[in-house]
Amino acid sequence: MTATDTGATARGTGDRLAELFTATRGAGRAALVGYLPAGYPTAERSARAYAALLDSGCDLVEVGVPYSDPVIDGPVIQAASDTARGNGFRLSDLFGLVEGIAARGGRAVVMTYINPVLSYGMDRFARDLAAAGGLGVITPDLIVDEADEWLAAADRHGIDPIFLVAPASSAERIARTAQHTRGFLYAASTMGVTGARDQVSSAAPELVTRCRALTDLPIGVGLGVRTGAQAAEIARFADAVIVGSAFTSMAGAGDAAEADAALAGLAAELADGVRIAAAAAAPSAGSAVGDRS
Amino acid sequence: MVSPVVAPLAVGPDPDRAGGRSPSWLGPRPDGLPRPSAAVTGTAHDPDARGYYGSFGGRWLPEALVVAVDEVADAYAKARLDPVFLTELDRLAETYAGRPSPLTDAERLTAQVGGARIVLKREDLNHTGSHKINNVLGQALLTRRMGKTRVIAETGAGQHGVATATAAALLGLDCTIYMGRVDTERQALNVARMRLLGAEVVAVDSGSATLKDAINEAFRDWVTNVDHTYYLFGTVGGPHPFPLIVRDFQRIIGLEARAQTLALTGRLPDAVAACVGGGSNAIGIFHAFLDDPGVRLLGLEAGGDGIETGRHASTITGGTVGVLHGARSFLLQDEDGQIRESHSISAGLDYPGVGPEHAHLAEVGRAEFRSVTDREAMDAMALLARTEGIIPAIESAHAVAGAVDLARELGPDGLVLVNVSGRGDKDMETAMRWFGLGDPSTAEAQVADRTSTEGGVAVDGR
Incomplete structure (x- = not known):
């Protein structure tokens, strides 16, 4: 295993996530990260949806690989994943989507369960994603204990490996996970599956506080965010606010123009949220709190 | 450790019930057949420390569940060597499940x-009606030992679900069974049995609505409720240590x-x-x-x-x-x-x-x-x-x-x-x-x- 840096690396595309967080920290705000399943609801609408997020205030998009067995996802993302696959999404389509995002100047990381990566080949996956302009990969069902081969592949091709920590994670595990993570550390703010919630879990700030004591990595918080007020709340203590299920619900509703408008509207509200927090509380170091629910 | 909700059964043999004589489930059987306790104390074919059998196994799971499976592994490592646990396992196998089978x-x-x-x-x-009872009695005893008050399980044909609901009733544990919608329809009788035993049966509609999707849903439940819930896995799959635990109870x-x-x-x-x-x-x-x-x-x-x-x-x-x-x-x-x-x-x-x-x-x-x-x-x-x-x-x-x-x-x-x-x-x-x-x-x-x-x-x- 090769990746040992805890912060920005000086190599490959890893610079671009580090640059993002340097910029947002400099601006005294959190980054806004938007998740959508790739190919949802269709290939054509999916490309438009990512563009709508990036044009309306998302600093980074997470391109989710629709998977047959998404164990930590709630019903919204499960159903969207099934729809995308039913409409013909193939793993090879992922790289074209990422390339399209990168070509228009957007930043993209991939969120994927590990079996499609194993099947595609870890080295080949990292290589093709890097060639497409992708910056990193979030692996929700891969723990660092099993990640030697993936870390080596990601390192070879300059892809940031992004791991999750959870409220139940011990300090020892957070430290070890952070040691192998680049870009940002993904803090799952509740112990449950993804899905928009009315209130931000109290576990999130506690988890971020524990992470801060162990790593200088930016920390993203996800799981449940759907309003600007929630985004503002998380932005007070995290470096990135990650929103998933709320965007996914909108991406499949109505026709393409209606969906784009809805996505843009929510992205703009959330983007205001992550900036209001800055005005209110001027965070010092960064952390990213994610909710891809 | 005995969960406070458990009343009906004492942990370990009760000398009063045995009428002052040595209970029949203690010591060697007259016919010389082994007892379940002989099957769980370790073998030359145990997995390595990371849970691998050769190149297979391991722990490919979300970080949120690592603490939960660590806790199970620690509890089992102690239980498999604890005479109190082993005696209770033998007692239930003989007096409740009907072992040995002919x-x-x-x-x-x-x-x-x-x-x-x-x-x-x-x-x-x-x-x-099946081998499933061997495993669920062992893991249900482990659940009680860990102080958890609720078990969840997946089931395909319904045999593991029925066995789990049975053990939960016996030990006074709350029980939720996840079963694919397709399976609830082709195994309706077992759904009725589980409900009669007091378990909640959740029909899973996601994916192919069969066993694999029931497992996904049970994992989702466990991630959310891990503080008081034990995932009573039914087969020799899943993350380490489940393949070891289930195998030992079936040996x-x-x-x-x-x-x-x-x-x-x-x-x-x-x-x-x-x-x-x-x-x-x-x-x-x-x-x-x-x-x-x-x-x-x-x-x-x-x-x-x-x-x-x-x-x-x-x-x-x-x-x-x-x-x-x-x-x-x-x-x-x-x-x-x-x-x-x-x-x-x-x-x-x-x-x-x-x-x-x-x-x-x-x-x-x-x-x-x-x-x-x-x-x-x-x-x-x-x-x-x-x-x-x-x-x-x-x-x-x-x-x-x-x-x-x-x-x-x-x-x-x-x-x-x-x-x-x-x-x-x-x-x-x-x-x-x-x-x-x-x-x-x-x-x-x-x-x-x-x-x-x-x-x-x-x-x-x-």
């Missing part, structure tokens, strides 16, 4: 097949069967046959023979419509290596690594994964795996019913079918031990449709029509 010399089946002598390990005679099958076969025949069998879905009954009976190099271990996977049709559940014989439900093993997947739906007439084998220890035994050549189609299994179900008066579960009928073929290959000097892992009561609706048993006046003719002549059912002359 070995039946299948004389008429042997004569009908005309090959090797066939003997049957009768896990179908256990309380709740009693093989320990008993080995001793019983020696006592009955004076020799070891030439082969041991068992059906393999996730693989818990198979690993349970195989394990006692791992170090007997002359004993072939034959796992029978569900062939559905036939491997060549793509509609099957033969994970080792027709799958590839990947990661599913926490372990690296063989699985059914497409070229994108998406899990493929499995197909089998048997809900209990209808699963696109298999336990990592089986994958290892296949890779190193210690066990061999064959595929048995729906038709071959149903033929064997009827064959065993008519020659021995035993209606096996359709899962177990796969083992019978494979054993019959092997008995013919081995010839009259051979000896085949078959694990009859469960009874077929739950499968009568399927059998009624398959054999056309709905109308009593036409049943006999239709059984003859639906079984192939090779199966030998209708030509028995009765």
Whole structure:
């Protein structure tokens, strides 16, 4: 295993996530990260949806690989994943989507369960994603204990490996996970599956506080965010606010123009949220709190 | 540790109940058969510290569950060496589940097949009707020991769900069972049994609405409720330590069967046959023979419509290596690594994964795996019913079918031990449709029509 840096690396595309967080920290705000399943609801609408997020205030998009067995996802993302696959999404389509995002100047990381990566080949996956302009990969069902081969592949091709920590994670595990993570550390703010919630879990700030004591990595918080007020709340203590299920619900509703408008509207509200927090509380170091629910 | 909600049963033997005498479940059995406690204290075939059997197994799971599985591993490591825990396991196995299960010399089946002598390990005679009770009693005791008040479980055919609901009722634990919608419909009787036992049954509609999706949903529940909930895994799959724990609680099958076969025949069998879905009954009976190099271990996977049709559940014989439900093993997947739906007439084998220890035994050549189609299994179900008066579960009928073929290959000097892992009561609706048993006046003719002549059912002359 090769990746040992805890912060920005000086190599490959890893610079671009580090640059993002340097910029947002400099601006005294959190980054806004938007998740959508790739190919949802269709290939054509999916490309438009990512563009709508990036044009309306998302600093980074997470391109989710629709998977047959998404164990930590709630019903919204499960159903969207099934729809995308039913409409013909193939793993090879992922790289074209990422390339399209990168070509228009957007930043993209991939969120994927590990079996499609194993099947595609870890080295080949990292290589093709890097060639497409992708910056990193979030692996929700891969723990660092099993990640030697993936870390080596990601390192070879300059892809940031992004791991999750959870409220139940011990300090020892957070430290070890952070040691192998680049870009940002993904803090799952509740112990449950993804899905928009009315209130931000109290576990999130506690988890971020524990992470801060162990790593200088930016920390993203996800799981449940759907309003600007929630985004503002998380932005007070995290470096990135990650929103998933709320965007996914909108991406499949109505026709393409209606969906784009809805996505843009929510992205703009959330983007205001992550900036209001800055005005209110001027965070010092960064952390990213994610909710891809 | 005793959970405060548990009242009915004391932990460990109660001298008052034993009337001052030594309880029968303590010490060696008069017949010399081993007790379940002998099966769990460690073997030369335990996985490495990271939970690997060769290159298979491990912990491929979300970080949020690491603490939970660590806690289970720690609790089990202590429990498997704790006399209080082991005594309670033995007591329940004997006085509640009905262990030991007998070995039946299948004389008429042997004569009908005309090959090797066939003997049957009768896990179908256990309380709740299958081998599943062995595992759930062990893990339910572990749950109580850990101070958890609720168990959740997945189930396919419903046998593990019924067994879990049973153990939960016995030990006073809350119980939620996840079952694919498709399976709740084809195993409606078991759904009713679980509800009668006080369990909540959740029909899972996501994905293919079968066992794999029930497992996904149970994991989601566990992630959310891990503080008070134990995931009582039903097969030798999942993240470490579940393949170890479930295997240990099922090892009693093989320990008993080995001793019983020696006592009955004076020799070891030439082969041991068992059906393999996730693989818990198979690993349970195989394990006692791992170090007997002359004993072939034959796992029978569900062939559905036939491997060549793509509609099957033969994970080792027709799958590839990947990661599913926490372990690296063989699985059914497409070229994108998406899990493929499995197909089998048997809900209990209808699963696109298999336990990592089986994958290892296949890779190193210690066990061999064959595929048995729906038709071959149903033929064997009827064959065993008519020659021995035993209606096996359709899962177990796969083992019978494979054993019959092997008995013919081995010839009259051979000896085949078959694990009859469960009874077929739950499968009568399927059998009624398959054999056309709905109308009593036409049943006999239709059984003859639906079984192939090779199966030998209708030509028995009765």
